């Protein structure tokens with residue numbers, strides 16, 4: 001199976017071009033095997049780029065544990081870069097079909113003619129608790145107490161197509177991300193599990209963020225998580241409608257100008273291509 005390894009600020013996936021390739025295994029099994037950093041290709045999951053009747057291409061995303069997610073912010077920028085650079089559709093504005101509908105992306109090419117940065121209209125955040133989905137009260141659920149083990153934390157929940165639970169913290173420690181993250185992910189308040197964001201507000205326009213992702217563990221960055229965090233920052237009065245989000249792998253610019261659609265701008269990078277041999 002031919003594949004391309006790409007990342008958006010260190011959030012790395014194995015990309016397969018279904019315009020040209022057939023999958024040798026069912027996608028969830030393939031995601032688990034290729035994501036393994038010792039025995040596979042290595043990545044946070046698997047992303048399929050295929051034909052769409054509603055856009056220039058369709059993205060399907062699987063976490064490292066094989067579960068499918070509705071959306072991936074860093075992934076959709078990479079899919080657009082792939083579609084643009086490989087000539088599937090070389091247009092300054094692309095439409096990519098995802099689990100949360102068809103998104104519009106603006107491409108910024110460098111001097112090589114290849115796409116370097118991408119601005120994505122991520123759509124309107126979903127703020128009704130039943131739709132996020134979470135059992136926590138409030139539409140939207142802002143600053144809600146959540147009992148995790150012997151701790152009670154205060155969380156704000158947002159869906160960007162996929163579910164997020166944002167905790168604002170004074171200091172970003174492993175105890176939060178690696179200790180609480182896995183417990184929040186599978187907490188009974190989240191019937192479809194959840195991505196867990198831990199955010200330190202540096203100023204009204206700057207946030208430091210680490211994310212424990214549903215199905216993949218801590219990643220270098222999470223695009224939908226950065227969007228959900230800015231929305232949570234606005235809803236809880238902590239930030240302005242635009243902020244620079246610093247993640248371990250790099251920075252994303254997030255805007256929620258009129259509290260309708262969220263815009264995310266950041267880089268997308270192709271690292272290498274290869275051929276993977278299924279073990280028999």
Ligand SMILES: N[C@H](CCC[C@H](N)C(=O)O)C(=O)O
Nearest residue numbers: 069072073074162222223224
């Ligand atoms: N890293 C991705 C999100 C993956 C979300 C996935 N872990 C889920 O189960 O929803 C991003 O850049 O948005």
